Amino acid sequence: MQYKIMLDAGHYGYRNQSPAVKEYYESKQMWELHLLLKTELEKYGFFVATTRDVQEKDLAVVKRGRAAKGYDLFISLHSNAVGGSKGGNVNRVDVYTAYDNLNNAHELGQILVKAISECMGVDAGNSKTRKSEKGDYEYYGVLRGARSVGCPLYYIIEHSFHTNEYAARWLMLQENLLRLAKIEAAAIAAYFGVKKEFELGDINMDGKLDSIDVMLIKRAYFGTLTLTDEQKRLADINADGEIDIFDYLAAKRKYFKG
Ligand SMILES: [Zn+2]
Numbered sequence: 001m002q003y004k005i006m007l008d009a010g011h012y013g014y015r016n017q018s019p020a021v022k023e024y025y026e027s028k029q030m031w032e033l034h035l036l037l038k039t040e041l042e043k044y045g046f047f048v049a050t051t052r053d054v055q056e057k058d059l060a061v062v063k064r065g066r067a068a069k070g071y072d073l074f075i076s077l078h079s080n081a082v083g084g085s086k087g088g089n090v091n092r093v094d095v096y097t098a099y100d101n102l103n104n105a106h107e108l109g110q111i112l113v114k115a116i117s118e119c120m121g122v123d124a125g126n127s128k129t130r131k132s133e134k135g136d137y138e139y140y141g142v143l144r145g146a147r148s149v150g151c152p153l154y155y156i157i158e159h160s161f162h163t164n165e166y167a168a169r170w171l172m173l174q175e176n177l178l179r180l181a182k183i184e185a186a187a188i189a190a191y192f193g194v195k196k197e198f199e200l201g202d203i204n205m206d207g208k209l210d211s212i213d214v215m216l217i218k219r220a221y222f223g224t225l226t227l228t229d230e231q232k233r234l235a236d237i238n239a240d241g242e243i244d245i246f247d248y249l250a251a252k253r254k255y256f257k258g
């Protein structure tokens with residue numbers, strides 16, 4: 001089955017500037033990150049959508065959460081802030097999820113905390129919750145919205161604190177955002193048991209069918225190369241259960257067609 005994921009970039013326009021690194025705005029960097037994460041998740045075959053099309057445009061938090069209707073997972077991306085004289089020292093990744101651990105939400109929460117804190121080189125916090133003081137519902141509007149439409153798993157990820165200079169500088173670098181996107185996508189895929197999907201014929205699984213794959217399929221059909229089960233599946237282009245000359249010719253055709 002194809003899982004569906006709704007991504008939400010926390011905030012819009014120029015919101016939540018870092019006091020430590022003036023160029024840093026939570027709204028800008030998290031927008032970047034959520035687009036990168038979308039691309040990385042799509043490489044695993046997930047169907048991914050975002051709550052907003054335009055960075056400059058706001059949408060009420062509950063409505064963003066409600067966009068998760070029909071989705072298997074909702075994630076809102078943020079960096080945190082804390083005041084006070086010691087505030088700048090706090091450098092920790094936390095995740096917020098269902099107050100009642102709905103669908104064992106903490107499992108993926110902790111996986112994300114660990115993966116992201118290691119990637120950023122900061123402290124690992126926890127998969128946390130925050131229940132409204134007024135009743136049995138989520139304190140955070142995005143989470144309340146996601147729950148109200150029946151989304152089974154929903155999270156706010158705080159990518160450490162932009163009040164910390166190290167974290168803000170780290171998050172300013174595009175290559176770091178890409179690293180984050182890749183490890184988050186990998187963690188989510190592992191949780192759902194989803195493997196990267198490769199085009200038929202791409203038997204070395206590097207993301208493109210090229211002359212190397214054609215050559216490898218030829219070797220497989222001559223019996224001079226042993227394939228793994230996954231490679232056999234990808235090499236059997238005409239799906240007749242055998243790797244033969246027809247697969248080799250089909251790979252060649254696919255390659256020349258580009
Ligand atoms: Zn935020």
